[in-house]
Amino acid sequence: MPIARAAKRAAVRLGAVALAGALLAACGSGSSGTSSDGESGKVTLTVDLFGSFGYKEAGLYAEYEKLHPDVTIKQTDTEDEADYWKSLQTRLAGGGGLADVQGIEVGRIASVTQQQSDKFEDLTKYGADQLKSQFAEAKWAAATTKDGKVLGLGTDVGPEAMCYRTDLLKQAGLPTDRVELAKKWSTWDGYLELGKQYKAKAPAKSAWLDSVGSLFSIMIGQEEERYYDASGKLVWETNPALKSAWDTSVEAAEDGLSAKLDQWSPQWNQAFAAGSFATIPCPAWMLGYIKGQAGDSGKGKWDIAKLPGGAGNWGGSYLSVPRAAKHKKEAYALIQWLTAPEQQAKLFQKQGNFPSSTGAIEKVADATDPYFSGAPIGQIFGDAAKAAPVQVLGVHDQNVNQQITNALNEVERKGISSQKAWGNAKKGVDNTIG
Incomplete structure (x- = not known):
C-alpha cells in the first residue's frame, strides 16, 4: 500500500498536537455528569475488539489510565472476526449492548461507510478531520463516506511477509537464511517446490504450511482488484488473479x-508451539499472535523473510464509535490517542502491528525483533507496505473471502475436486450476499 511520507518534523509536531488534543478532550469531557458512571467525573470506557489488537499486552491501556486517573478501560475480545461481526450486526440492529469503542476489520469498512453510516459517529464532529495528514491516504479514504463523514480511525495495515521455523527447516535440510529463502521462493511456484522438498524430509507430524486458506488470503492480498472492481461490481468469479490464487492453493x-488447520481454531493455536507447520504467510499483525501462541519456548526459533510473488496487504483495522455509545467524547479521545504516531510505534515494536500513521512508520524503520531471530521487521514490513497495491474494497469482501476459504478447506480435508469446491464457493457467496 503506497504510503504518503510526511516530513519528520511535521510528523512529530502533528503527533504532539494529536496527543494534546486527546488529553484535552478526555479531561474536558470526563467532567460531564451525563457521561460519568455515577461517581463525579469517573468514566468506564468499554472497548470491544476481535483477534489481537495488542493494546492491553503493550501496556497502552495502563498508560492511558495513568494519564487519565478518572478513566477505566474494560476490553472484551472475540477471537474469530466472523463471530464478532455477526454479534456486532445483531447489536447494531437492536441498538443495545454496544461498546463505547468497536473494532472494524478492513474487509468490513466498506459495509460501514456504504450501508451503516447512520450507526456510527461521524468523528469529524470531534475534530478528526484535522488528523488526515497523519495517516496513509488509502487508509484514511477507506473509512470516509462520499459525503465526508469519517467513521473510524486507522489502527494498522497488514503488509505481508513469510514467517518460518528455522529449526524445522534445518532438520529437513533446507536453508534457514532469510535472504537465501527469499530468493528460492521469489515466486509462488518456487514456494511450493521448496514445500515438496520439505515434505520429503520433514520432521514427524510437521507440514509445510498451516492451511491453504491462509495461502489464498495472503496471495489475494497482493492484488488491487480482488472481489469487486472499482465501480463496485462483484467480479470475483471472473478475476484471473483470484483464479490463479485459487489454483495455487488447490x-x-x-x-x-x-497441516489442514482451521485458522483461529484451538488446534491452530496449539500448532504454533507444537511445530505442526514450518511456514505461515504472515501479515505484520500476526507477529504478536505467534508470540502469544508459541510462547517463550519459540523465541529464536522463528524468522521472517520477504513474501513470494511481491508485496501485498492482508488486514488492518479501525476503531469506531457507535451512535449508541454511552461515552462518545471520551471514546473519541481514547481512539485518537491509541492511533497517534507515538502509540502506533510502540504497538509495532511490542506486538508487530504495522502502523497506518505516517509518522509512526518513520519511527519504526530500523526496528528488529529478537523473538524472530533479530529479523529487521521495520525494513521487511516497511518495504512491503510501500510496495503493496491500494486495494479496491467492497461491501462484502470478508464474506466472499470466507466462502472461498471454506471451499478450499473442503479440497484440503475432504479431497473434493477443485471444480466442485468452486461451485460450492459460488453457492456460498450467493446464499450469503444474494
Whole structure:
C-alpha cells in the first residue's frame, strides 16, 4: 500500500498536537455528569475488539489510565472476526449492548461507510478531520463516506511477509537464511517446490504450511482488484488473479503440503508451539499472535523473510464509535490517542502491528525483533507496505473471502475436486450476499 511520507518534523509536531488534543478532550469531557458512571467525573470506557489488537499486552491501556486517573478501560475480545461481526450486526440492529469503542476489520469498512453510516459517529464532529495528514491516504479514504463523514480511525495495515521455523527447516535440510529463502521462493511456484522438498524430509507430524486458506488470503492480498472492481461490481468469479490464487492453493492441498488447520481454531493455536507447520504467510499483525501462541519456548526459533510473488496487504483495522455509545467524547479521545504516531510505534515494536500513521512508520524503520531471530521487521514490513497495491474494497469482501476459504478447506480435508469446491464457493457467496 503506497504510503504518503510526511516530513519528520511535521510528523512529530502533528503527533504532539494529536496527543494534546486527546488529553484535552478526555479531561474536558470526563467532567460531564451525563457521561460519568455515577461517581463525579469517573468514566468506564468499554472497548470491544476481535483477534489481537495488542493494546492491553503493550501496556497502552495502563498508560492511558495513568494519564487519565478518572478513566477505566474494560476490553472484551472475540477471537474469530466472523463471530464478532455477526454479534456486532445483531447489536447494531437492536441498538443495545454496544461498546463505547468497536473494532472494524478492513474487509468490513466498506459495509460501514456504504450501508451503516447512520450507526456510527461521524468523528469529524470531534475534530478528526484535522488528523488526515497523519495517516496513509488509502487508509484514511477507506473509512470516509462520499459525503465526508469519517467513521473510524486507522489502527494498522497488514503488509505481508513469510514467517518460518528455522529449526524445522534445518532438520529437513533446507536453508534457514532469510535472504537465501527469499530468493528460492521469489515466486509462488518456487514456494511450493521448496514445500515438496520439505515434505520429503520433514520432521514427524510437521507440514509445510498451516492451511491453504491462509495461502489464498495472503496471495489475494497482493492484488488491487480482488472481489469487486472499482465501480463496485462483484467480479470475483471472473478475476484471473483470484483464479490463479485459487489454483495455487488447490495445488498445495493436493500435494499434501498443508497441516489442514482451521485458522483461529484451538488446534491452530496449539500448532504454533507444537511445530505442526514450518511456514505461515504472515501479515505484520500476526507477529504478536505467534508470540502469544508459541510462547517463550519459540523465541529464536522463528524468522521472517520477504513474501513470494511481491508485496501485498492482508488486514488492518479501525476503531469506531457507535451512535449508541454511552461515552462518545471520551471514546473519541481514547481512539485518537491509541492511533497517534507515538502509540502506533510502540504497538509495532511490542506486538508487530504495522502502523497506518505516517509518522509512526518513520519511527519504526530500523526496528528488529529478537523473538524472530533479530529479523529487521521495520525494513521487511516497511518495504512491503510501500510496495503493496491500494486495494479496491467492497461491501462484502470478508464474506466472499470466507466462502472461498471454506471451499478450499473442503479440497484440503475432504479431497473434493477443485471444480466442485468452486461451485460450492459460488453457492456460498450467493446464499450469503444474494
